[in-house]
Every structure is written in structure tokens, then in C-alpha cells.
Amino acid sequence: MAARRRIEWTRRAERDLERIYDFVLDLWTKREADRLLDLVQDFEVFVARWPNGFKRSQRNKHHRLGLVHRNTTAVYRVYRDRIVIIALFDNRSDAKR
Numbered sequence: 099m100a101a102r103r104r105i106e107w108t109r110r111a112e113r114d115l116e117r118i119y120d121f122v123l124d125l126w127t128k129r130e131a132d133r134l135l136d137l138v139q140d141f142e143v144f145v146a147r148w149p150n151g152f153k154r155s156q157r158n159k160h161h162r163l164g165l166v167h168r169n170t171t172a173v174y175r176v177y178r179d180r181i182v183i184i185a186l187f188d189n190r191s192d193a194k195r
Contacts, residue, residue: 102146106182111172114186118170121188134167141166142183149176 107115115138123131144151145164152164155173161184164172173185 103149103177104180105142105146106180108182108184111183111185118186118188134170137167137170141172145174145181149181 119131119134122134141164150162152162155161155163160175161173162176164174166172166186169189171187171189172183173187174181174183
């Protein structure tokens, strides 16, 4: 079995996570917002083990779209030695995109 790839985050993805966390915190409780962080960690473990486990983006063949939660999608790219999380979208708050 191939070695697991390390996970890297772009600055944009970090800002996106902070924005989504704040969005959840405004609408629900800290417990729910912290649950989002748990789901992100679970997502990282999954893509490190199965990097091609999610579908390719129709906009960019090098990007994949991974479901963190039914309301949150991650855009990531797989490299030989790492996975870069490019962006996160809250499917509810980003409906216009």
C-alpha cells in the first residue's frame, strides 16, 4: 500500500474554514461548530488514505470535490506526496457561487 500523503491547506482554505465555522457558530451552538472541525479532521484522514475517493471537478480536471458534510464541500488537489485543500464551500451560504 502506498504511503499516506500529507495534508496542506491554502490560506484561502484556512479562511474559508474560519468563515464557515463562524457561520455555524452564529446559527447554532459552539458544540455544533466544533463538530464541523471534527468532520474536517475525518475528511483529512479519508483523503490521505483514499485521495481519489471523491469525484473530479467539472471546472478543473486536477481538482476533486469532497464532501466534508452534506452542507460543506472541500476542493482539493492530489499530488504525488501531498494533498492540498484549496477551498471550502458551505453549500448553504455559497448558493450564489
